Amino acid sequence: MNPVPLIALTGGPGGGKTALIEELSRDPVWRGRFAVLPEAIFLMRSMGISPREKLFQRVMVHLQMALEDGLARALGSYEPHVILCHRSSLDPLAYWLDRGWPEDEFFAFTETTCEEHYRRYAAVIHLVTAADGAVDHYKRYPDAHRSETPEQAIRIDRLLQQVWSDHPQYFLVDNAGRDWAMKSKEAWLILEEFL
Numbered sequence: 001m002n003p004v005p006l007i008a009l010t011g012g013p014g015g016g017k018t019a020l021i022e023e024l025s026r027d028p029v030w031r032g033r034f035a036v037l038p039e040a041i042f043l044m045r046s047m048g049i050s051p052r053e054k055l056f057q058r059v060m061v062h063l064q065m066a067l068e069d070g071l072a073r074a075l076g077s078y079e080p081h082v083i084l085c086h087r088s089s090l091d092p093l094a095y096w097l098d099r100g101w102p103e104d105e106f107f108a109f110t111e112t113t114c115e116e117h118y119r120r121y122a123a124v125i126h127l128v129t130a131a132d133g134a135v136d137h138y139k140r141y142p143d144a145h146r147s148e149t150p151e152q153a154i155r156i157d158r159l160l161q162q163v164w165s166d167h168p169q170y171f172l173v174d175n176a177g178r179d180w181a182m183k184s185k186e187a188w189l190i191l192e193e194f195l
Helices: 017-026 054-075 091-098 103-110 114-120 150-164 180-194
Strands: 006-010 034-037 082-086 121-127 170-173
Touching: 006 017, 006 150, 017 034, 017 082, 017 180, 034 054, 054 082, 054 091, 054 103, 091 103, 091 150, 114 121, 121 150, 121 180, 170 180
Parallel strands: 006 082, 006 121, 034 082, 121 170
Antiparallel strands: none
16 A cells, blocks of 8 residues: 555546546645646557557556556655546556456456555546536547547446446446536545545
């Protein structure tokens, strides 16, 4: 367990992870209460490993863990109180499953266990993709940096639900009957419990 609690923000493309982090960062009450660990995928783009290779997901897992552990050690007992992780060490499993590869092979290949991933995070907040229940607000390239069709986004989102739903502090924030302000507010209230 890290010295600084980790909270994973997960969910399919277009769920609001980035928007939530930006809102929290601008709010004077929240500023300074958390550190943000950006998506590790941005580092992967320069490594020359294709997302079609199993090695890509293995590197994603270990890179994510190393970044989380490094930031937690660097922060130590200083403020902020938590680290918000834009995605997590177990999110690559959803993309692995999306390719049709067996789940047990993922854990053998990454030399990890599901329990190990679950123990890393004090909480997992799953922001459901806008493609599922708010499709009019789902944006793709060139309006947003995502190429997935709404159907692909929903598939990834459901796989992430499957991957994370047994975590003891798993919170699903869907789009049913909510606009972004209501969805965001629910996520803020969940986060408040851990800050």
